[in-house]
Amino acid sequence: MNYNGIAQEAAASRAYHALERMIVTLDLLPGSVVTEGALIERLGLGRTPVREAIQRLAWEGLIEVRPRAGLAIAPLHPADWSRVIEARRSLELLLARSAARFVTRNAADLFHASALAMRQAVIASDVLAFLQADKSLDEALAVAADNPFAARVAAPLQTHSRRFWYRYNAETGLAESAEHHVALIRAILDGDEEGAAAEADRLMLLLRAHAEAAARR
Known part of the structure; x- marks a missing residue:
């Protein structure tokens, strides 16, 4: 080129x-x-x-x-958030397991940076900084998992989910969401495949609960 x-x-x-x-x-x-x-x-x-x-x-x-x-x-229909999470859930578990299995030093540095950025965003109550850190985490997950096919399918679902979260949960869900993300990062860096999958599933269940609450409003 x-x-x-x-x-x-x-x-x-x-x-x-x-x-x-x-x-x-x-x-x-x-x-x-x-x-x-x-x-x-x-x-x-x-x-x-x-x-x-x-x-x-x-x-x-x-x-x-x-x-x-x-x-x-694209419009935002609250009921669609649950559909996004449903489509995303199995992919996130796959990526989490793979990341814990294949994580490299370079990917680990990306995860550490994402975790630090999330903590700083919570301390500063900076939702936009948290969204950027969340995207950085998704990108680190894609690198560490070494499965570009799953990562390409997951990426737009992650973006849609961030958009819903920002619309319906940003004012109250910052610290809780960061806690779950950091737990996922910790399991991946420990090389704990099943633990990473469990943390990814907990995160998806949390998002699904938020989605269901948004749909009832």
Whole structure:
């Protein structure tokens, strides 16, 4: 890949992460319609990287491309959160077991950094920092598990779940969620496959309880 190709790939990655963050934190409102041009102007990036990011987010179900009508941001229906968790649960257990089995020094450093960032976010009551730490943990899990197929399927479900959590549970669930995530990290770093799977399952059950509560509101 030449220099221009590398730069283009980096710009597309920046565009994707910026747009994903805007969708997760409801900066782009659920159900709203925006234009490609407005996103290009807002991000300050070129048309090609922004378009690539939009295509990726469309595949993940976060944006609907409507020809000649704009880009519709995915709506948030509380009942869908339980469906996301149901689809995600078995994947998270698989990734947790694999991560505990195959974790490397480099991956361990990523887990330590995620745990520290989560603790700092709780101390500062910084929900946005916690969301970033949570995403970093998911990325560390993908690296450590050494199963790119499972990681690719899990990634959009993790993003959808973060979005629901931010909408319905961010004001009260920060410390509890961090506690469960840190327990998962600890089991992985201990190389405890079954313990890691159990902690991943506890986390999914916690999220499912939050999802069911959101659906009853």
